[in-house]
Amino acid sequence: MQQAIAVLDSGVGGLTVVKELMRQLPQEKVIYFGDTARSPYGPRSAGEVRTFTRQIVEYLIQFNPKMIVIACNTATAVAIEDIRERVSIPVIGVILPGARAAIKTTRSGVIGVIGTDGTIRSNAYEYALRLISPNIQVYSEACPLLAPFVEKGLFGADSANEVVEQSLRQLIGKPIDCLILGCTHYPFLVEAISRAMGPDVTLISSADETAREISTILYHRDMLTSSGQLPIHQFFCSGEPDLFKQIAQNWLKEQISITPVVWQVPNIL
Template identity: 50%
Template sequence: MQIQPQKNEYAIGIIDSGVGGLTVAKEVMRQLPLETIYYFGDSLRCPYGPRSETEVFQFTKELVAFLMQFPLKALLIACNTATAVSLVYLKKKLSIPVLGVIDPGARAAIKASKNKKIGVIGTVGTIKSGAYEKSLKRIQPTMEVHSLACPNLVPLVESGNWNGVDSYDVVAESLAPLPKEEMDTLILGCTHYPLLTQPITQVMGENIAVISSAEETASELSTILYHQNLLAQKQTNQHRFFTTGSSDNFARIASDWLGKSVYAESVSLSTMKDCLA
């Protein structure tokens, strides 16, 4: 019983293909301000979207093995592509709670939708996996789901121009195939997309609820930590940010997105591989 208080102060591990998962990290900081985050972004091998399942699965295992060196109390897979490929495996493999970004978004959409007609946008990989559709229909078999891959949105965010003058046009063109009049809820099925919430909301109109998986995943983490008596009791957070890419680049983007100064640590791929059992 003496381990319990210590364990509450363990960090929450967050992995992502790069910087996109910072939208989830930011929401965790906002909704759970006492918690400590260890974030690991695989910027060197980003994006995961167009890669094979085998490759994404292998990369994800490497990220997890590295973070699991530290005492963690929960793990968030803050990348839709990695969630689709590895969530079931990691939930079985690890003894701590593991959360992906797909199910929280699906559950929130079910809560929001009155007419049971939901749209999902994501990367080619996520949409092809059908993961959102499966998650939605497992709970509500009669749900009507309109899925759309939007390959131009991640590059728009990564370019740093997500609030530029062109972003509305790119978003409008990407979302054009969605049957807006038939659905009342849209899931942002990619952790990059919350940065485009404004143009997306503008394009979709005010009658369509826009669900950010970042916000919902943080909320679900809060629920899980509470029910497992794992909420941090005191503010001892000392977040750490690791990247396989340039630590300077990562720190610059993270500081910008999180609105506070971030120091990032560079991790080499060989170090990561050494961590694998």
């Protein structure tokens, strides 16, 4: 039986990682869990996010995956080490890949980061960037409106430009030459973000970079699938399945089935 790559997120944002995985590694099976019933994670405490992430991983482990991808910046920032201590398979986050890509891209050494309240509050990107390059200057901005906007399926609406401009107003005009999209929901809004920031600012998608890192790790560990057969992916969500399915099919450009999951344990353990 083919082992899958298990991907989890607070909602639909991790589908941006899944889309790149499907493009780069078309033979790999993906099992995806979107915790849409408790999204967004950004305003929640670190303890809540760790509890939720642990609960989802415990659910996904039953499928015997070969790797776990925490495709949520907030969960990566506060929960990845906790999860690594609990499982024996590789656990990949989305922060270090995005930071490395920004360091490679920047010419001025001045980098912008946008993310949820939780991600920005953790200073995880600033720490990761300065760990690689101590003299980097970082402008960080929390954008709490954007992930819920995407979760509602409104990323294609005319109002997207207004919401994005409102969220980025503190960064527009700053001397940054690249901007890390520090939430996997943000690639859904990439056109509006690019329009707001202007042509001189390169956008760095942590989702795209994470998919590349997954590919590299699987290759070096000799864990790539070579069956020659196209996999059947599995998708789970804890909230309303119809909207999730609509967003997923629109983004992934393929028909999928969704299995709703009703938690049998309290939200806070």
